[in-house]
Amino acid sequence: MDRSGLIEAIGRRTAEGGELSAEDIGRVVDALFGTLSEAGVIAEALKTGGAVTLVGFGSFHDVGGEAALRPGKALNEFIHHQA
Structure with a gap:
């Protein structure tokens, strides 16, 4: 998309x-x-060492200088047809 x-x-x-x-x-x-x-607010938060957490969806965070998404439980369950 x-x-x-x-x-x-x-x-x-x-x-x-x-x-x-x-x-x-x-x-x-x-x-x-x-x-x-x-930059958007997610990128700005990561640049300052923060993270952005969207409950159920996941969290955006910095991993060794790279932006990453750690999927939340609800997102994982939806993707794997468990919800």
Whole structure:
């Protein structure tokens, strides 16, 4: 899934709670993950030695200078059809 696919999928999921424009969703995606010209909040946290934990999904952290995702229990169970 690329950026536009992610934005479309988020739009479908959030349509029930009220309309969010693709532009609004795109700004949130860019703020979280970053763009080529500007780092997102996850990258900024890792650069300062922090980690970003999304309960159930997993945590983004630094492993020897490389960004890594440690999947959470709920994500692993979903991927392996245990949920």
